[in-house]
Amino acid sequence: LRNSGKLKGYNIPGVEENLIATLFADDATVYLSKHDKFSDLENILDKWCKASGARFNVNKTEIIPCGTEEHRQQMIINRSHNPDHEKLADSIQIAEEGTATRTLGVWVGNKVNDISVWSNTLDKINESLKRWNRGH
8 A cells, every 4th residue: 555656645743654554454444635546545455455365345445534524524425535536436434423433443433422432332341240240
């Protein structure tokens, strides 16, 4: 991804290289700038999959729009982060305001209620504790 020269990623002040991707096991998070094209990312991933024998599951792709609230809303409506770029396929999920997306065990998103995203996990823990308590 970094060596392709096609993707710019995010510029973080004080960090020498732009953030393009984070990888862990079989999860990848890719950061696209307003200049980056999703189709370029797809082409890079297609080549990598052919070379490695891996498979990229586009149906699991989720996009979290970044930027101003107006920009995020336009991205959801237009299915593109740049008016000059092609629209995203309908199979690709774009997280709306208040919708949490899980990446590497962390719930992220715009205007996400930080407490509510953990309620299912806390309920499961409480149920497990009750079961363990009955067994002792």
